Amino acid sequence: QIDSARLWDSIHETAKFGATPKGGVRRLTLSQEDKQVRDWFRKACEDAGLEVHIDALGSMFALRKGRDMSKPPVGLGSHLDTQPTGGKFDGILGTLGALEVIRTLNDAGIETDAPLCIVNWTNEEGSRFAPAMMASAAYVGDFTVEDILSRKDASGTTVGAALDEIGYRGATAVGTQKFSGFVELHIEQGPILEAENKTIGVVDHGQGVFWYDGKITGFESHAGSTPMPLRRDALLTLSEFALTLEQIALKLGPNAVATIGEAVIANPSRNVIPGEIAFTIDCRSANADTLEALDASLRAAAGEISKKRRVEIAIDQVWRKPPTHFDPKLVDAVERAAGTLGYAHRRITSGAGHDACNLNTIMPAAMVFVPCKDGISHNELEDATQSDCAAGTNVLLHTVLSLAGV
Amino acid sequence: QIDSARLWDSIHETAKFGATPKGGVRRLTLSQEDKQVRDWFRKACEDAGLEVHIDALGSMFALRKGRDMSKPPVGLGSHLDTQPTGGKFDGILGTLGALEVIRTLNDAGIETDAPLCIVNWTNEEGSRFAPAMMASAAYVGDFTVEDILSRKDASGTTVGAALDEIGYRGATAVGTQKFSGFVELHIEQGPILEAENKTIGVVDHGQGVFWYDGKITGFESHAGSTPMPLRRDALLTLSEFALTLEQIALKLGPNAVATIGEAVIANPSRNVIPGEIAFTIDCRSANADTLEALDASLRAAAGEISKKRRVEIAIDQVWRKPPTHFDPKLVDAVERAAGTLGYAHRRITSGAGHDACNLNTIMPAAMVFVPCKDGISHNELEDATQSDCAAGTNVLLHTVLSLAGV
Ligand SMILES: NC(=O)NCCC(=O)O
Numbered sequence: 001q002i003d004s005a006r007l008w009d010s011i012h013e014t015a016k017f018g019a020t021p022k023g024g025v026r027r028l029t030l031s032q033e034d035k036q037v038r039d040w041f042r043k044a045c046e047d048a049g050l051e052v053h054i055d056a057l058g059s060m061f062a063l064r065k066g067r068d069m070s071k072p073p074v075g076l077g078s079h080l081d082t083q084p085t086g087g088k089f090d091g092i093l094g095t096l097g098a099l100e101v102i103r104t105l106n107d108a109g110i111e112t113d114a115p116l117c118i119v120n121w122t123n124e125e126g127s128r129f130a131p132a133m134m135a136s137a138a139y140v141g142d143f144t145v146e147d148i149l150s151r152k153d154a155s156g157t158t159v160g161a162a163l164d165e166i167g168y169r170g171a172t173a174v175g176t177q178k179f180s181g182f183v184e185l186h187i188e189q190g191p192i193l194e195a196e197n198k199t200i201g202v203v204d205h206g207q208g209v210f211w212y213d214g215k216i217t218g219f220e221s222h223a224g225s226t227p228m229p230l231r232r233d234a235l236l237t238l239s240e241f242a243l244t245l246e247q248i249a250l251k252l253g254p255n256a257v258a259t260i261g262e263a264v265i266a267n268p269s270r271n272v273i274p275g276e277i278a279f280t281i282d283c284r285s286a287n288a289d290t291l292e293a294l295d296a297s298l299r300a301a302a303g304e305i306s307k308k309r310r311v312e313i314a315i316d317q318v319w320r321k322p323p324t325h326f327d328p329k330l331v332d333a334v335e336r337a338a339g340t341l342g343y344a345h346r347r348i349t350s351g352a353g354h355d356a357c358n359l360n361t362i363m364p365a366a367m368v369f370v371p372c373k374d375g376i377s378h379n380e381l382e383d384a385t386q387s388d389c390a391a392g393t394n395v396l397l398h399t400v401l402s403l404a405g406v
Numbered sequence: 407q408i409d410s411a412r413l414w415d416s417i418h419e420t421a422k423f424g425a426t427p428k429g430g431v432r433r434l435t436l437s438q439e440d441k442q443v444r445d446w447f448r449k450a451c452e453d454a455g456l457e458v459h460i461d462a463l464g465s466m467f468a469l470r471k472g473r474d475m476s477k478p479p480v481g482l483g484s485h486l487d488t489q490p491t492g493g494k495f496d497g498i499l500g501t502l503g504a505l506e507v508i509r510t511l512n513d514a515g516i517e518t519d520a521p522l523c524i525v526n527w528t529n530e531e532g533s534r535f536a537p538a539m540m541a542s543a544a545y546v547g548d549f550t551v552e553d554i555l556s557r558k559d560a561s562g563t564t565v566g567a568a569l570d571e572i573g574y575r576g577a578t579a580v581g582t583q584k585f586s587g588f589v590e591l592h593i594e595q596g597p598i599l600e601a602e603n604k605t606i607g608v609v610d611h612g613q614g615v616f617w618y619d620g621k622i623t624g625f626e627s628h629a630g631s632t633p634m635p636l637r638r639d640a641l642l643t644l645s646e647f648a649l650t651l652e653q654i655a656l657k658l659g660p661n662a663v664a665t666i667g668e669a670v671i672a673n674p675s676r677n678v679i680p681g682e683i684a685f686t687i688d689c690r691s692a693n694a695d696t697l698e699a700l701d702a703s704l705r706a707a708a709g710e711i712s713k714k715r716r717v718e719i720a721i722d723q724v725w726r727k728p729p730t731h732f733d734p735k736l737v738d739a740v741e742r743a744a745g746t747l748g749y750a751h752r753r754i755t756s757g758a759g760h761d762a763c764n765l766n767t768i769m770p771a772a773m774v775f776v777p778c779k780d781g782i783s784h785n786e787l788e789d790a791t792q793s794d795c796a797a798g799t800n801v802l803l804h805t806v807l808s809l810a811g812v
Pocket residue numbers: 090124125126132133189351352353354628630677
């Protein structure tokens with residue numbers, strides 16, 4: 001049994017790095033706030049006797065020796081970056097839960113057979129730099145390290161420059177720290193566990209994600225003297241596209257979602273008809289065919305609306321992450337741990353993307369979910385109970401022990 | 407007859423202050439580029455023997471003596487600020503056309519009975535600070551000078567600070583420079599004169615304008631794990647509102663337009679459902695009842711959409727400018743001048759707002775329009791021919807002479 005109060009204290013101690021007035025956390029990846037929480041985390045790991053090293057994309061690895069050092073470690077952890085309107089739990093629970101697992105083993109004097117390794121993955125959120133789960137994607141070879149280092153944020157800063165700015169461009173080559181498997185604890189970020197009164201979600205699938213950059217090019221003209229029928233209004237075009245996309249997702253059933261999260265009018269002015277808008281699209285489904293259907297439908301809609309409104313709509317797919325089917329043996333191990341500990345549990349599909357989804361493409365991976373209040377996440381009001389956080393961490397502990405051997 | 411080549415040269419000489427790569431001008435009011443064109447304009451006026459003074463809101467007055475200095479001067483001019491995606495003619499033709507009128511009188515050694523006074527009004531465009539035609543509105547008493555000085559741009563800079571920054575907070579109290587009447591030359595900014603092959607528009611009416619600040623408050627949540635029906639998406643709300651507003655304007659007939667020119671998502675992120683959007687609305691009609699109908703319909707639409715999507719929509723009217731009926735005698739004077747000079751002409755309603763619309767509330771005012779290419783304005787591609795610009799300036803010259811007396 002982990003120390004519930006100590007875990008809770010750690011979560012609230014780190015929540016001060018980027019704390020927002022509404023009780024949330026704004027800690028964009030590789031920002032000064034991210035540096036603060038990284039420094040805190042490094043020290044906490046070293047205080048727990050772990051050996052910390054950092055890879056070329058800033059991901060942090062904290063190693064606990066095992067009896068048999070010829071064995072690759074069992075990986076556990078998550079991320080410490082947040083959304084602009086993030087909460088105290090998304091990613092943080094999984095990282096500090098992993099630290100709590102180590103502290104518990106230390107207190108109990110338990111040595112594992114295989115070593116253990118906590119990871120804090122860089123830029124899981126994907127708000128500042130695209131794609132999300134950036135560092136774990138490079139780790140599994142979905143992108144080259146050079147490509148990722150050159151990605152830019154909205155102000156033009158590259159990942160490489162941002163790493164240097166906070167001193168977290170590490171010496172370890174990306175992908176060289178090996179694992180026998182990876183287990184990630186996380187809040188559900190959806191409403192199912194809470195609604196069904198389950199303490200633990202045994203995650204067996206994860207939704208696939210397609211991300212797009214869109215650009216609408218209409219024609220700037222005078223808001224007073226341009227008759228309605230002659231306008232080539234980029235905002236009305238986006239509006240029609242957004243509502244059509246909503247209908248497409250609704251028609252494809254409960255197993256599909258689509259979101260326009262960013263939209264920026266170029267050179268906006270109250271009395272100018274918007275002539276150019278850059279926007280993003282996020283499409284998801286746990287079903288690969290549904291995701292392709294979303295893709296085809298949104299492109300067809302863009303074509304029709306563009307013709308009707310005499311504007312250009314460019315749609316560029318910038319990220320393709322297929323649905324995840326987590327390793328059946330590891331999923332079973334999580335389920336067994338939850339059962340042994342006596343927690344009400346159910347199998348569940350992750351709506352969000354996670355580093356564990358990337359890792360699962362090259363090694364056995366699995367996830368443990370705990371409920372969050374009203375299913376709210378990516379919001380400053382994100383919340384979870386101390387006892388659910390502790391329960392999830394206990395399941396993580398027992399799963400990791402079963403994998404590492406005692 | 408004015409000097410067409412000299413006028414054309416002046417227009418192109420000032421177009422370098424804020425020139426854009428696409429051939430337009432970006433010269434936001436009270437910016438460094440605005441200071442440059444103001445300095446140029448002051449020197450050009452002084453070189454033409456005019457006495458320049460500046461009022462507390464930065465409007466520039468350049469006085470040419472008349473035979474009878476007990477008479478108030480005839481005012482002529484426009485503005486030198488532009489939209490973010492502005493052209494070389496909007497406002498500039500009217501200001502430099504007025505300068506050309508003075509230069510022509512100087513060359514011909516013509517003294518007028520009443521004095522003449524060119525004005526360059528501060529912030530006609532309303533892009534950086536609201537409302538548009540800001541300084542002339544304060545001149546006629548629609549707003550207090552203190553109120554206007556405290557208006558802020560998007561970065562929080564006040565009008566007062568911006569005036570001080572470029573050294574154009576003048577000593578003349580606002581409203582103290584009197585006029586017997588005001589004549590403004592401008593490009594049409596619409597397609598009618600060009601389509602009907604007319605050289606001169608005799609402006610008899612101007613559309614009324616309502617401006618609004620809007621704010622939608624929905625709820626930020628996760629783009630992957632929040633089912634479509636549970637979302638309270640601020641961008642989908644804006645989309646539905648924007649398309650409804652378009653339908654409202656279309657239904658109210660050709661004599662109504664409505665535009666959302668600005669829309670900014672708070673804390674945007676690709677994988678976060680937008681929770682808050684600030685936006686603006688611009689509604690216009692030459693008919694006061696139609697304008698009120700637009701207002702009522704858009705408020706009703708906001709109420710319905712807000713209920714349907716479970717979000718808040720706040721709509722705050724920040725500017726009310728009733729339709730303008732220009733002074734019949736001055737309108738006749740413009741028409742006579744166009745007829746005498748033999749230009750094809752027609753009466754026309756202004757779709758855009760102009761400083762002359764404000765002045766008309768306290769003195770006789772009128773306007774002269776010339777065609778612009780494809781009716782395009784508030785766009786870098788805005789264009790007009792040298793001969794149309796010269797024709798409009800000749801009409802301005804003859805109108806002003808008929809008012810001032812020779
Ligand atoms: N867990 C989580 O919110 N990850 C962010 C990446 C995404 O799913 O959009």
